Amino acid sequence: MRPSPEGRRPAANCETRGHYDRAVTPTELSAAVSAAVQACLEAGEFPGEAPAEVAVERPKNPEHGDYAANIALRLAKAAGKPAREIAEAIAARLRDADGIAKVDVAGPGFLNITVASGSLGQLARSIVEAGESYGRSTQLAGRKINLEFVSANPTGPVHLGHTRWAALGDSLRRLLEAAGAKVTAEHYINDFGSQLDKFAASLRAVALGEPVPEDGYHGDYVAGVAEQVVSAVPGVLDLPEDESLAAFKTHGYELMLAAAKRSLETFRVEFDVWFSERGMHESGEVDAAIARLREQGHVFDADGAVWLRTTDFGDDKDRVLVRSNGEKTYFAADSAYYLDKRGRGFDRCVYMLGADHHGYVGRLRAIVACAGDDPDTTLEVLIGQLVKLVKNGEELRLSKRAGTIVTLDDFVELVGVDAGRYSLARWSADTPLTLDIAEITRKSNDNPVYYVQYAHARTCNARRNAADVGIGLDVFRPELLNDPHEAALLAALGEFPRVVATAAELRAPHRVARYLEELAGTYHRWYDTCRIAPKGDDPIEDVNRTRAWLNEATRVVLANGLALLGVSAPERM
């Protein structure tokens, strides 16, 4: 037995041996392949340029080794040589690298890499030592990102249409932070303009028992809000109409805003900034923005209105900033809002919109271009397709006007926060989504969230059982993790950092969910085959003690992954 390597020593009795000291992670393997390529280039074995990054993947087919690289195929064209020849040259150098047991050239020129078994196993301990930080990276370090999502109007409850972005946006924030970015989650409040007046008129009408105006708000919630305003402001109905409406407006707005915050908080979605549109109007920021755009030569006057020439930057028509009646448009405020974000130092502004607002993309890009920025660099618009809710084969329509609203609160009550967030986060945002209430209400393994959560609970249970018979995290002999199920589990665990990095890069939280489902399955299969605590009175062996590390490593990854989705990782279910 040798002492633990310096700097990493969680337990007193760790055993490590020779070349098994270090885990061969996909990242390190990628670097090793990269070095081999570099060496070949320097030796003139084939012409070409060193690629910035070499992708190393875990192949689906176990016969293709622990990891596979397609670098030779990518280099073949530029080198003017067969890919297999290039692959052989790289393989020859790669075979000398630490921790690599075997390198084969397969198919059209894939490098199939098998790592030393102990090297693979060492990963279990690295993960346990890394704990919550396993999966985090610094790839986006130094980036300051503004994430705007939900931005529900304060004239109604947060409903299912917002909910998809609530779940995805919040997960994305967690993902980007895990990738090292500085993220500000922001909720824009449309608290300026005619909608709030219509809302106030609707509230007052309901309170008076009068019919709600045709273009007003007809949802069931209106009566409840009206009632609260009446009890909060005694005599509000006896005031002159304009004063009464003002009171309904102010209080109604505050009640809706508070309700939105509460609903989102319950859904574990928190915003750093609640940004008021009205605030920009009152501070003169909107006027200043229009003036600035005019200075830059993008503003013109026509038909008594003030316009921004967005067609210069690809929009399909020019847009009005100030209407002929003097009112500033929502678009004017949005221009100011973008400038405000940039003024606060964000190098990237991400907007998450529903598919019904995708027509806004051209305008946003034009704003950015008018401001002198590159729309492909500082702006990013994510479009989420609409969510349909089906119950008994019938679609529930989501419309504030129609009054048949499925609110975020309803949704949470129906399926719970965990299942709700997971159900919404598990699909790519650009697929139209149909959720069957019956299906996601069912609390069984039909719902993947339970499958993943159960896997986590199972790791905890296994840990308790192991502790009961005296197995803790002490002896660690990674070369004993040699069952195929263990190789599969280790390989899956090793993928996590890249899954997180890719999900962050592609703004695709669903990749984390899909990965967790795969990991949970791999874990269940391992658990079924490889015992941690020995059966009955069988003696406790080093392999049992070492498996406790692998079990714990799996627990860490499942917990870290679920945290990225804002879903709880229960210790018991």
Place this chain on the structure above:
RNA sequence: GCGCCCGUAGCUCAACGGAUAGAGCACUUGACUACGGAUCAAGAGGUUGCAGGUUCGAGUCCUGCCGGGCGCGCCA
């Protein structure tokens, strides 16, 4: 009409341009003296809407069709 998105197993959906297109549900058959079975093993299920193109390689990229969703205001 123009623009964006989608079309993959019976259903809901995955798949940074990579090897034999994968899961779950539903269906069929097994493991119930089980480290909690909320689990596992096995089976069946496909011309990735159609037709061309790009290349070592296309579900993925390009073009044209077909089908579906959503937008296209001096509304927000």
